[in-house]
Amino acid sequence: MITKKMLNIIIKSLFLYLVFLTNVFANQDFDHWVKKFQTTAIESGISKKVVYEIMSNAKFLPKVIEYDRYQPEFYEDTFTYIKKRSSSRKIKAGVKLYNQKRIIIEKIEKDFQVEKELLLALMGIETNFGKYLGKMDIVSSLATLSYDKRRSAFFTEELLILLKLVDNDIINKDILYGSWAGAFGNFQFMPRTIRNYAIDYNQNKTIELKDTEDSFASAANYLKTIGWKQNQPCFFKIDLRDNIPKKYLNSSARNIKNKRQVNFFKKYIRNFDDLKIEDNLITAIIIPDKDIIPGAETLSPAYIVFENYEKILNWNRSLRFALAVCTLKEGFKDEI
Numbered sequence: 001m002i003t004k005k006m007l008n009i010i011i012k013s014l015f016l017y018l019v020f021l022t023n024v025f026a027n028q029d030f031d032h033w034v035k036k037f038q039t040t041a042i043e044s045g046i047s048k049k050v051v052y053e054i055m056s057n058a059k060f061l062p063k064v065i066e067y068d069r070y071q072p073e074f075y076e077d078t079f080t081y082i083k084k085r086s087s088s089r090k091i092k093a094g095v096k097l098y099n100q101k102r103i104i105i106e107k108i109e110k111d112f113q114v115e116k117e118l119l120l121a122l123m124g125i126e127t128n129f130g131k132y133l134g135k136m137d138i139v140s141s142l143a144t145l146s147y148d149k150r151r152s153a154f155f156t157e158e159l160l161i162l163l164k165l166v167d168n169d170i171i172n173k174d175i176l177y178g179s180w181a182g183a184f185g186n187f188q189f190m191p192r193t194i195r196n197y198a199i200d201y202n203q204n205k206t207i208e209l210k211d212t213e214d215s216f217a218s219a220a221n222y223l224k225t226i227g228w229k230q231n232q233p234c235f236f237k238i239d240l241r242d243n244i245p246k247k248y249l250n251s252s253a254r255n256i257k258n259k260r261q262v263n264f265f266k267k268y269i270r271n272f273d274d275l276k277i278e279d280n281l282i283t284a285i286i287i288p289d290k291d292i293i294p295g296a297e298t299l300s301p302a303y304i305v306f307e308n309y310e311k312i313l314n315w316n317r318s319l320r321f322a323l324a325v326c327t328l329k330e331g332f333k334d335e336i
Contacts, residue, residue, distance in 0.1 A: 003109050133177070189209055
């Protein structure tokens, strides 16, 4: 007679066996995918030497799929998300880095017309000022996400770009370690961003994105190129009236809609007179918790956001990420 304990052991054993078989078949399919990708990469003009040398060690990483499905931007409410990323401890660490690298950071701020506080905020949130650059093999990370069906085309293109960067001696193949998503360096640049915006600021013939000079300058170059406007606002927290039409309430970072000049929204904002906003600025209203919290109060928290806010969305397509960056940026203003 089979006892309950024995039945539980059998069920658990069967489950583990099924997991084992799933991983075996996934790895077999992944190996087949790698071979097809190698052919594609070579046909795109990347040298066989680089393709085979780098892709020969690519592995399927199930943990990467887990991370992709469970990002904090998808489940943390706005208050929690911002508080974690703009603490006094974070500000203190940023001020320490600034004091150590003051001359080069201020030179980059002047050269690119991008505030030092913004650069520090981005680095602080992305890698805690270089302390958490990531230890994952980004080739395997990108290959896993390319093999996965959710955003295969995007990550396949990122992997091809990465191989081209190595093939052109822009990136050292021996230091390809970073985040689970394939991002790299102090500011967590994806390969496409490296190709388009990274620069050899100190002119030593190598782009070193784990180095202060090249990484800060590359981040500043990115922001300047996409249209960041120095000394313009990012957002203000607002108290909305109940009479605001729902069409003006944005809860998705993919497409901020129904933008208007700031005075248009005056009749819908209780604390409008306290904000002291220039009349000609183009704005929109966001309610970031509505997309992740079932039954969230529609009108709170709410923010009026500006063009600079949308530039941060280009960096990371998350309403909460952009709010956290701008909050931390303001936190540095009184300290440096």
